[in-house]
Amino acid sequence: xxxxxxxxxxxCQMNEYDSNRIYDAVREIGFEKTVKYEEANxxxxxxxxxxxxxxxxxxxxxxxxxxxxxxKTKPLVIIAGCVAQAEQEEMLKREPYIDLILGPQxxxxxxxxxxxxxxxxxxxxxTEFDAITKFEYLSKIKNQTTTISSFLTIQEGCDKFCHFCxxxxxxxxxxxxxxxxxxxxxxxxxxxxxxxxxxxxxxxNAYNFESFRLSDLILxxxxxxxxxxxxxxxxxxxxxxxxxxxxYKNSKKLMPLVHLPVQSGSDxxxxxxxxxxxxxxxxxxxxxxxxxxxxxxxxxxxxxAYPGEEQIDFEKTIKLIDEVxxxxxxxxxxxxxxxxxxxxxxxxxKKKSIERLEIVQQKLFNNQININKKIEDTTIxxxxxxxxxxxxxxxxxxxxxxxxxxxxxxxLIGKIVKVKIKNSNRNTLFGEAIEQSNQKVA
Numbered sequence: 001x002x003x004x005x006x007x008x009x010x011x012c013q014m015n016e017y018d019s020n021r022i023y024d025a026v027r028e029i030g031f032e033k034t035v036k037y038e039e040a041n042x043x044x045x046x047x048x049x050x051x052x053x054x055x056x057x058x059x060x061x062x063x064x065x066x067x068x069x070x071x072k073t074k075p076l077v078i079i080a081g082c083v084a085q086a087e088q089e090e091m092l093k094r095e096p097y098i099d100l101i102l103g104p105q106x107x108x109x110x111x112x113x114x115x116x117x118x119x120x121x122x123x124x125x126x127t128e129f130d131a132i133t134k135f136e137y138l139s140k141i142k143n144q145t146t147t148i149s150s151f152l153t154i155q156e157g158c159d160k161f162c163h164f165c166x167x168x169x170x171x172x173x174x175x176x177x178x179x180x181x182x183x184x185x186x187x188x189x190x191x192x193x194x195x196x197x198x199x200x201x202x203x204x205n206a207y208n209f210e211s212f213r214l215s216d217l218i219l220x221x222x223x224x225x226x227x228x229x230x231x232x233x234x235x236x237x238x239x240x241x242x243x244x245x246x247x248y249k250n251s252k253k254l255m256p257l258v259h260l261p262v263q264s265g266s267d268x269x270x271x272x273x274x275x276x277x278x279x280x281x282x283x284x285x286x287x288x289x290x291x292x293x294x295x296x297x298x299x300x301x302x303x304x305a306y307p308g309e310e311q312i313d314f315e316k317t318i319k320l321i322d323e324v325x326x327x328x329x330x331x332x333x334x335x336x337x338x339x340x341x342x343x344x345x346x347x348x349x350k351k352k353s354i355e356r357l358e359i360v361q362q363k364l365f366n367n368q369i370n371i372n373k374k375i376e377d378t379t380i381x382x383x384x385x386x387x388x389x390x391x392x393x394x395x396x397x398x399x400x401x402x403x404x405x406x407x408x409x410x411x412l413i414g415k416i417v418k419v420k421i422k423n424s425n426r427n428t429l430f431g432e433a434i435e436q437s438n439q440k441v442a
Contacts, residue, residue: 005031006040006075008061011048013233014200015081017151019046022080022107024141029111037068042076042114047083049166049337054083062097076117078102078110082170085127086339092123101125105156105172108137129172131156139181143188148385148414149229149397150194154182154217155201160236162263163274163341164303164334167202174202176209183220190226195414196383197221199232205239215243222253228416229383231401233259234301237277240285248292256293257328257400260285261301265320266313269306274341279320286324297371297400298324302331304360305353307345314356321363327371328401329364333357365426372402372424379420379434380404384412403428 005026009019022044023033034040043065047058058079069075078100079091085103092098100113106126113126145151157172158165186197199217201207207214214232221230230253237260247254260282264270267278289296302317333353336343347353375398382396382404394412396404396419405428406419412433421431 003031003041004034004039005042005044006034006037007044007046009046010054010057011046011081013151013198014153014156014202015046015048017153017200018081018104018107019044020145020151021138021141021143022046022110024144025107025110025138026114027144028141029115037065038072040075042078044078044080047079047081049082049086049170055087058083058091059095062095066097076100076114078114080104080107082166084125085170086166088125088127092125099123101127103127103129104170105129105131105134108134129157131172131175135177135181139185143185144192145189145194146192148194148383149196149198150189151198151200152182152185152189153177153200154214155204155207158202159206160203160238160276161274161341163272164306164337166337166340169339171202174206176207179209179212179217179220182217186221186224186227190224193414195227195416196229196231197227199230201232202234203236203239204232205235205241205244213241213243215241215247218247218251218254222251227253229399230254231257235260237262237275237282237285245285245288245292248289248296255399255401256296257299258289258296259299259328262320263301263303264306264309264313265317266309269309269313272308273303273306279316282320283323297327299328299401300324300326300330302329302360302364303334304331304357305348306334307342307347309348317360318363321360321367325367325371326364327368331357331360331364368426369424371400372426372429375421375429376424377421379418380429381416382419384408384415384417386413398429404431405429406431406433408433 007019007022009015031042045058045061048054077098079098080102081104084101088101091101100117102110103126106128109126113124155176157174158167159174161168189197205214218230221227262282263273263275265279286298380398382398384394384396386395388395393405394408398404404419418434419431420434421429423430
């Protein structure tokens with residue numbers, strides 16, 4: 001009998017990629033995807049440990065599942081991802097409704113783990129770090145993703161050990177996938193209609209397989225005629241090598257948005273964080289890329305009120321934001337993660353932390369608003385991804401990942417379209433297509 005699996009995904013783009021590959025894997029043992037909780041024979045929660053209260057969100061979600069299936073047959077319940085890796089058997093002990101725990105480097109074992117549970121009805125956890133076997137297994141299963149913009153993981157894990165971050169403990173050491181394995185999967189995505197490839201990694205620009213670097217991957221992907229746009233995330237400043245910077249001189253498909261997390265504008269705070277880069281080096285990268293292409297924009301991540309951040313350090317962050325004028329950036333008050341070096345450090349006063357975050361976010365939001373305002377009454381190229389949920393507009397993205405809404409026919413989906421921007425808000429551009437015919441589909 002056909003079985004159905006429902007996957008709910010929290011967190012980063014890498015988790016979204018992992019969830020799609022889990023769907024591809026479980027097809028091999030008779031599961032099909034469902035978007036309805038109540039139909040599921042198997043419920044899988046793919047978790048993220050980066051944000052605050054990640055563990056409690058898992059138990060809250062399990063409570064919801066219990067209510068949905070209170071009068072139904074209980075589904076097989078699997079907790080996967082980084083919270084699963086961090087908590088392991090503790091989750092099985094605390095919540096009897098959970099059946100299986102699966103770490104992010106053990107997805108190649110999911111089919112065997114499910115079948116074993118169905119036969120033996122014995123709870124289990126699989127949390128060993130085994131990225132090589134994982135990707136060798138997944139490379140034998142076609143990526144069935146059919147979205148216009150698709151994620152493609154090329155690197156996992158982290159060797160940086162920033163004092164606030166759990167990634168080295170939940171994703172393991174840095175691992176770069178074989179070069180040809182990535183290119184083959186990219187071809188699969190193109191064959192299923194993808195026009196944009198977003199390369200993923202915890203430190204994506206640390207990619208290093210044999211003699212191949214991220215720059216080599218980008219240049220090879222650029223040769224695939226079906227690909228219109230290439231992006232990558234998330235990067236570390238120390239891995240922005242000269243060969244990667246040089247790609248921006250010649251690439252016609254690499255988008256001019258660089259997401260390069262800086263976390264703080266103060267060298268003292270960066271040292272406390274164990275970030276291993278300086279503001280001087282960060283700005284050196286910024287100005288090198290701006291010299292290559294003045295239209296390149298930067299987005300970033302900021303941790304506000306990190307333990308030890310004084311007013312002068314905070315002011316240096318504001319100064320950096322004013323200088324770089326980041327767009328589409330993320331900012332959060334520091335929250336401790338168990339097991340990290342910063343977990344037990346004394347926190348900055350909550351009221352002061354909130355005040356600082358509000359100042360930073362207002363700066364970042366103003367940058368977005370001002371940049372979007374400058375685009376009004378100009379014509380830009382957008383990649384049309386789909387329709388909005390209410391089907392009234394086409395949804396597209398600019399070269400800088402900004403959402404763009406406009407009216408048009410479905411035959412524009414998957415195409416690069418010229419849109420004249422009429423108005424905007426902080427997150428979205430609104431316009432009208434000025435060219436709805438003769439659009440080449442690669």
